[in-house]
Amino acid sequence: MRHSARPVAAPHPRRVLALVAAVGAFLLVATFALAPPPRSDDAFAAPGTASTVGAQNLDLSGNIAAIGVTRDGYGATSGEESFIASGTNHDWAALVMLSAGWPASESNITVFTRWMRQENGPDDWWNRNNPLNNGYGSGGGAGLGSYPNLVVAAQMAAENLLQHSGYADIRAGFAASAPTAQIEQAIWASPWATSHYANGSHWAYTPVPVVKAPADAWGQ
Numbered sequence: 001m002r003h004s005a006r007p008v009a010a011p012h013p014r015r016v017l018a019l020v021a022a023v024g025a026f027l028l029v030a031t032f033a034l035a036p037p038p039r040s041d042d043a044f045a046a047p048g049t050a051s052t053v054g055a056q057n058l059d060l061s062g063n064i065a066a067i068g069v070t071r072d073g074y075g076a077t078s079g080e081e082s083f084i085a086s087g088t089n090h091d092w093a094a095l096v097m098l099s100a101g102w103p104a105s106e107s108n109i110t111v112f113t114r115w116m117r118q119e120n121g122p123d124d125w126w127n128r129n130n131p132l133n134n135g136y137g138s139g140g141g142a143g144l145g146s147y148p149n150l151v152v153a154a155q156m157a158a159e160n161l162l163q164h165s166g167y168a169d170i171r172a173g174f175a176a177s178a179p180t181a182q183i184e185q186a187i188w189a190s191p192w193a194t195s196h197y198a199n200g201s202h203w204a205y206t207p208v209p210v211v212k213a214p215a216d217a218w219g220q
Contacts, residue, residue: 099158105177113208126213136160149219166191
């Protein structure tokens with residue numbers, strides 16, 4: 001006996017629509033997943049505008065006021081003015097170094113203040129405004145002349161030491177900040193003092209006290 005084929009039922013229209021909708025939704029999601037994120041024009045905002053990136057605001061204003069910086073003021077005083085203001089025998093020694101262009105080093109000041117002590121005692125080292133008993137330009141060939149003030153005296157002492165041929169070794173010692181013994185030997189051997197300080201036997205090595213001269217000795 002032949003059996004006739006059973007007819008296949010057509011899909012229900014609602015199922016077809018549901019299937020089409022599901023496929024479409026899948027394709028739409030896939031498309032957005034593969035596409036690059038949309039460009040935000042805010043990320044390229046020009047100066048003078050406000051840019052919002054996520055939850056943060058970045059102000060790109062071009063009118064930012066300059067930040068003022070306050071610096072402490074300072075003043076400079078020349079070496080000569082500083083030495084005059086302090087006004088001691090050690091300052092006068094440094095002023096001679098400055099006038100001659102030599103360093104005011106420890107060895108130089110040590111020798112020079114010892115030298116001053118040999119010529120005038122430290123208690124009145126400014127005597128006649130001529131601490132080194134310099135005859136050059138003081139009106140006293142034997143070193144007993146005087147100067148208008150200690151500033152002029154420093155300049156004249158430096159000039160005498162610089163120009164006299166007999167003081168070449170003294171100049172070299174001060175210019176090089178040589179050891180004190182070397183400079184002192186040059187002083188003793190020079191024609192500065194006719195006694196030559198007994199070749200050093202009359203030389204004192206104890207520290208020279210710091211003593212300030214009266215203001216009028218400096219011309220103040």
